[in-house]
Amino acid sequence: MASPRSAVLTASVLLACTALMAAFVPSPVASRPAAQTVPAAALSAAAIAAPTAAYAEEGSSVWIPALSAVGAGFAIGLAAIGSGVGQGIASGRCIDGISRQPEVADDLRGVLLLSLAFMESLTIYGLVIALVLLFANPLIK
Numbered sequence: 001m002a003s004p005r006s007a008v009l010t011a012s013v014l015l016a017c018t019a020l021m022a023a024f025v026p027s028p029v030a031s032r033p034a035a036q037t038v039p040a041a042a043l044s045a046a047a048i049a050a051p052t053a054a055y056a057e058e059g060s061s062v063w064i065p066a067l068s069a070v071g072a073g074f075a076i077g078l079a080a081i082g083s084g085v086g087q088g089i090a091s092g093r094c095i096d097g098i099s100r101q102p103e104v105a106d107d108l109r110g111v112l113l114l115s116l117a118f119m120e121s122l123t124i125y126g127l128v129i130a131l132v133l134l135f136a137n138p139l140i141k
Helices: 002-024 039-055 065-099 101-134
Strands: none
Touching: 002 039, 065 101
């Protein structure tokens, strides 16, 4: 039963991709009809049916682990980028403050270290989410 369902879903995804290509990529043929419109219902049906291709075969779906790996990459990448930018901005502002008022260097240094620890904890949360998606994924049975 999985093969016909998979074939139908694959055909619907290919049909939707063809419709999108025809809508956005001009054809080299000079004699084209003035307006080629695909009904919105057909595109909506293909968009709704496409995610179910991940469950075409219950036992051997590779979509969920593959997309989990992509999600893990995004999680750790965005967490590292965001934390790195935030730490750089905070450190730069602290150095500016210390250079303007050297007498408050001890106070600024303490606040800076505390804020850097909080920023780094957010990166560690991103790492934990990535590790959960890779090794203890709740979506995989």
